[in-house]
Structures are given as structure tokens and as C-alpha cells.
Amino acid sequence: MARTLRVLIAKPGLDGHDRGAKVIARALRDAGMEVIYTGLRQTSEMIVNAAIQEDVDVVGLSVLSGAHMHYFREVLEGLRARDAEDILVFGGGIVPDQDVPRLKELGVAAIFTPGTSTQEVIDFLRRVPARQEEGQT
Amino acid sequence: MGYDSDHPFSRGEVGKCGVAIASLADMEVLFDGIDPERVTTSMTINSPANAIWAMYLAMAQRKGADLRRVGGTIQNDILKEFIAQKEYIFPPGPSVRLVIDTFEWGPRNVPRWNFISVSGYHIREAGSTAVQELAFTLADGIHYLRKALERGLDIDEFAPRISFFFNLHNDFFEEIAKLRAARRIWARQLREVFGARDPRSWMLRTHAQTAGVSLTAQQPHVNIARVAIQALAGVLGGSNSLHTDSFDEALALPTEEAATIALRTQQVIAYETGIASTIDPLAGSYYLESLTNDMEERCLAYFKEIDALGGVEQAIEAGFFANEIGDASYRQQREIDAGERIIVGVNDYGGPFPEVPLQLVDPEVEEVQRRRLERVRRERDPREVKRALTQLRDAAMNGHNTMPAFLAAAHSYCTLGEQMDVLREVFGVYREPVLI
Numbered sequence: 001m002a003r004t005l006r007v008l009i010a011k012p013g014l015d016g017h018d019r020g021a022k023v024i025a026r027a028l029r030d031a032g033m034e035v036i037y038t039g040l041r042q043t044s045e046m047i048v049n050a051a052i053q054e055d056v057d058v059v060g061l062s063v064l065s066g067a068h069m070h071y072f073r074e075v076l077e078g079l080r081a082r083d084a085e086d087i088l089v090f091g092g093g094i095v096p097d098q099d100v101p102r103l104k105e106l107g108v109a110a111i112f113t114p115g116t117s118t119q120e121v122i123d124f125l126r127r128v129p130a131r132q133e134e135g136q137t
Numbered sequence: 138m139g140y141d142s143d144h145p146f147s148r149g150e151v152g153k154c155g156v157a158i159a160s161l162a163d164m165e166v167l168f169d170g171i172d173p174e175r176v177t178t179s180m181t182i183n184s185p186a187n188a189i190w191a192m193y194l195a196m197a198q199r200k201g202a203d204l205r206r207v208g209g210t211i212q213n214d215i216l217k218e219f220i221a222q223k224e225y226i227f228p229p230g231p232s233v234r235l236v237i238d239t240f241e242w243g244p245r246n247v248p249r250w251n252f253i254s255v256s257g258y259h260i261r262e263a264g265s266t267a268v269q270e271l272a273f274t275l276a277d278g279i280h281y282l283r284k285a286l287e288r289g290l291d292i293d294e295f296a297p298r299i300s301f302f303f304n305l306h307n308d309f310f311e312e313i314a315k316l317r318a319a320r321r322i323w324a325r326q327l328r329e330v331f332g333a334r335d336p337r338s339w340m341l342r343t344h345a346q347t348a349g350v351s352l353t354a355q356q357p358h359v360n361i362a363r364v365a366i367q368a369l370a371g372v373l374g375g376s377n378s379l380h381t382d383s384f385d386e387a388l389a390l391p392t393e394e395a396a397t398i399a400l401r402t403q404q405v406i407a408y409e410t411g412i413a414s415t416i417d418p419l420a421g422s423y424y425l426e427s428l429t430n431d432m433e434e435r436c437l438a439y440f441k442e443i444d445a446l447g448g449v450e451q452a453i454e455a456g457f458f459a460n461e462i463g464d465a466s467y468r469q470q471r472e473i474d475a476g477e478r479i480i481v482g483v484n485d486y487g488g489p490f491p492e493v494p495l496q497l498v499d500p501e502v503e504e505v506q507r508r509r510l511e512r513v514r515r516e517r518d519p520r521e522v523k524r525a526l527t528q529l530r531d532a533a534m535n536g537h538n539t540m541p542a543f544l545a546a547a548h549s550y551c552t553l554g555e556q557m558d559v560l561r562e563v564f565g566v567y568r569e570p571v572l573i
Binding site for chain 1: 222387390463466480573
């Protein structure tokens with residue numbers, strides 16, 4: 001039996017706009033997922049560490065500062081370097097449409113931009129299989 | 138929040154949240170050819186406000202300006218950082234102390250300067266309701282008043298230079314009522330509770346900005362209509378100054394075209410509609426007066442709740458604001474997702490729309506800034522830097538007003554990061570409780 005999806009919601013960098021991250025975190029929790037919110041001012045290293053320590057299936061990055069290319073790249077590289085590239089990475093915030101293909105090429109599974117409903121995010125994550133079955137380590 | 142442009146944390150962010158100012162040298166470049174005695178400058182800066190203000194004033198002094206003739210505003214409202222914008226550095230106590238340093242030093246040295254812009258804009262953007270925005274902003278203002286009086290300042294000396302900054306959101310009448318209620322509540326507080334005698338102390342002067350968060354990425358040109366209506370509310374509500382957002386708000390930094398349309402919107406209101414010619418034209422409207430009364434009452438109820446927790450700083454540590462704002466923003470999103478709250482173009486009246494050009498920041502900017510900083514560090518006198526930073530540390534540790542030390546640090550080309558690092562050692566850094 002698949003275990004409940006574990007999701008890490010993270011705020012990388014100096015960006016303090018946490019409204020979206022918190023709303024998504026609550027919505028996912030209400031939808032039955034296990035959500036860990038990192039809080040603000042996370043370095044990519046802190047995010048990767050948290051993702052592995054918390055044994056999550058998915059990492060969601062919220063970036064509204066314009067530094068998205070930098071942080072998505074670093075987090076994906078960090079996960080890869082720790083043999084954790086099976087952790088799915090998605091995100092949201094202020095990301096120009098033209099940057100989305102480049103992010104996907106880097107390995108980002110989805111980017112949710114302004115106007116996205118919480119249901120869209122929930123539906124997307126519901127299609128993500130948990131990394132492990134219940135009872136395994 | 139106090140990191141130089143070449144700090145690892147600044148990677149990818151240089152030049153994207155306003156202009157990068159790491160030292161007096163940057164201020165000098167920015168204001169080259171501009172006479173500080175003939176313009177006023179507003180700086181949206183908070184946790185490092187003392188240092189950045191000092192750099193501006195040092196720049197002015199180097200141009201031979203008389204600080205008594207230099208005017209402007211620094212946002213400098215650290216309480217709303219803990220509540221909403223989250224660009225804090227130090228814990229609340231020392232952060233508020235730095236603000237009160239400006240309350241004390243400002244009127245005596247730069248009398249034309251508005252040393253604070255107590256803000257509700259960011260609180261609203263974070264998801265609060267209009268009443269919460271009103272109440273939390275004024276509660277912050279009252280907290281600063283109390284702290285300034287605790288220091289022994291005379292209320293009529295600093296109160297006239299306090300200014301405010303509110304949001305202009307979609308609910309037209311509510312926003313007008315909010316501004317009216319704000320003025321009335323503040324005047325009553327200053328006159329009846331704090332005993333201010335100067336009528337200028339009673340006056341709530343405010344800037345207002347149309348709600349960035351209400352603008353859509355879908356059908357972005359429709360945002361021009363939203364901004365015009367929000368701006369209208371601001372003028373009818375009696376805002377003293379106005380910022381209209383650009384239609385590409387949800388997409389990127391504004392293009393010149395988008396910023397120009399935002400400006401033209403104000404000009405149409407100012408010169409073509411006639412509405413700015415009458416003070417409080419909606420006074421006496423049964424609906425507006427009822428709304429204003431209602432908002433005032435609900436605001437005062439919030440004051441009681443915050444005071445019951447021990448005041449704003451205690452309420453922050455207790456997570457009060459985080460919970461209120463978190464609940465309000467989640468409720469709003471549920472209403473949108475359920476179709477109970479319509480956002481035109483997003484959950485209804487959707488449709489194709491043209492792509493709009495985006496303003497991008499050249500990544501080269503970061504490199505240029507890094508090299509400029511290297512040069513500043515190379516060319517300044519290291520003994521001056523050391524002396525200034527020592528003076529700053531002493532002032533911070535011994536409870537002296539820090540502004541003279543900040544000014545000396547600015548003149549010595551100490552970088553922002555260096556100054557904030559000194560204070561990080563003295564005051565510690567703040568980690569907010571992680572709440573969803």
C-alpha cells in the first residue's frame with residue numbers, strides 16, 4: 001500500500017513572500033498529504049538536507065524574487081549529488097512563462113504560476129507515486 | 138536584509154528588489170546630477186534603514202547640502218516585517234530600538250524627513266482582511282509611539298513626521314472607509330490617549346499603493362482597469378500620495394510601457410476627473426459613514442486583543458499575526474477555488490490573451506556590482522572603516538543613538554553588510570516560529 005505522500009515546501013533565499021507557500025502547505029495538508037514547511041531563508045543545502053532527513057517524496061520551492069533559475073538548479077544538483085534524484089521537484093511563484101521550459105529541462109516537474117488553484121496542485125501531486133511503500137525503510 | 142551584493146545569499150537576487158546599494162559609492166552613482174535639496178526621495182527600506190538613510194544623508198552632505206533642507210521618507214517599519222514582509226534581521230526588541238533611534242535623531246537633524254512609513258500594504262498583500270490591515274498597522278504605529286515615549290521623547294516633536302502606507306484593494310467602498318477610519322482612529326489616539334497638543338501630530342498622512350496581489354497573470358491588460366478603480370478609491374479615500382501598479386505586476390518587474398500607463402492612470406484621475414478637488418467628497422454618505430464606523434469598531438476590538446497579549450511585540454512572538462493572516466489568506470483562496478469569489482480572467486471569463494513583453498534584469502548586473510564593491514573595498518581607508526565599525530558596535534552595545542555612528546560608517550565607505558554584521562553580533566538574528 002502506498003504511503004501518504006510526504007511533501008517539503010521550501011522558501012529558498014531572501015524572499016519573504018510566504019503567503020503562497022503557506023496556503024499551498026495548508027491545502028496539501030487538508031488534502032491528506034504530510035507537509036513539512038521549512039520556513040524562510042533556506043539555502044539550497046538546507047533544503048536538500050531537509051528533504052533527505054524528512055524522507056520526502058516531493059520538494060516544492062516557492063520563489064517570487066526572480067532568483068528561480070538559480071535555486072531550482074542548485075536544489076536539483078544537490079539532490080542528485082546525494083543520490084536523491086527520485087525526489088520530485090516542483091514549484092511556484094513569479095516565474096516568467098519563458099523560463100518554464102528551461103526549468104523543466106533541468107528536471108523541474110511542474111511550475112505553478114499566479115492564477116493556479118490549489119486543486120490543480122493537489123491533483124498534480126496525487127498523480128505522484130510515493131517513493132516507498134508503507135513499512136519499508 | 139543587509140547583505141552586500143557579493144554575499145552568497147545575494148546570488149541571483151542583485152538588482153531585482155530595487156537598486157543595489159552596498160555603500161555610499163552606490164548612492165553617489167545613483168544620485169549623480171541630482172540635487173538632494175531640490176528633490177524628495179522615498180526609500181522602501183526596512184531592517185537596514187538606519188544604514189541606508191545614513192548613506193543617503195552622507196551623499197547629500199558630500200554634495201554640500203544642508204540636512205535641514207533635505208527631505209524624503211524611509212519606510213523603516215520593522216514591525217510589519219515580522220508580521221508580513223519578513224525582511225527582518227535582528228529580534229524585535231533591538232529592531233524597534235533602531236527605529237526609535239530615527240524618531241529621536243530625525244526631527245532634530247533632518248526635520249523635513251519622514252523617518253517612518255507605518256505600513257499596512259504588506260500586511261494586506263500577505264493575505265489579511267481590510268480590518269486586519271487597518272488594525273495591525275495602527276497598532277504598530279501606537280507601539281512605536283509608546284516606545285518613543287518610553288525613551289523620553291516629546292510626542293509633538295516626532296509625531297508630526299510619522300507617515301503611513303496603506304493598500305488599495307478591490308472592494309471599493311471598504312477601502313475608502315478604511316482610510317477614513319484610519320484618520321479618525323489615529324487622531325483620537327494622538328489627541329485623547331497620548332495627549333499630543335500639536336494638530337500636526339493628530340494628522341494621519343498616508344501614501345497608498347494599489348494591491349499588487351490582486352493583479353492577474355491572465356489577461357494582464359485588464360489589470361489597467363483594476364488599478365484605475367483601486368486608485369480612484371485611494372483618491373476618494375484621501376490618500377496623500379499614490380502608487381499605481383503596472384499591469385505586468387504578476388509577471389515580472391515593470392516594463393517602461395507598463396509603468397507609463399500606471400503613471401498616466403494617475404494623471405487622468407488628477408487632471409481629467411476633478412475628484413481631487415474636494416476633500417472627503419463621500420462624507421455624509423449613509424453607506425460610507427456606516428462602513429467607517431463599523432471598521433473603527435472592529436479595529437478597536439483588535440487593539441484590545443493585541444493589548445491583552447501584551448502588545449505588538451508579544452503578539453508577534455505568540456504567532457498572533459501569523460495565525461490571523463494565515464487564516465484570512467487561506468479563506469480567501471478557498472473562496473476563489475470554490476468560485477465564490479470571482480477573479481475575472483482567472484476563475485471566470487477566461488480566454489486567450491496576448492503575450493506581453495517582460496522586463497528582465499541582466500545577470501551581468503550582479504558581476505558589475507561585485508566588481509564595483511571590490512573597488513570600494515580596495516580604495517577606502519581601512520583604518521577609517523575599522524574606527525567607524527567600532528563606533529557602531531559601541532553605540533549599539535551601550536544604548537547610544539546609533540545614527541551618528543551610521544553616518545560616520547557611511548562616510549567611511551563601510552558596506553551595508555559590514556555594518557549589519559556588527560549588529561548581528563550585538564543583537565543576534567531572528568528566526569521566526571515556523572507556522573503554516
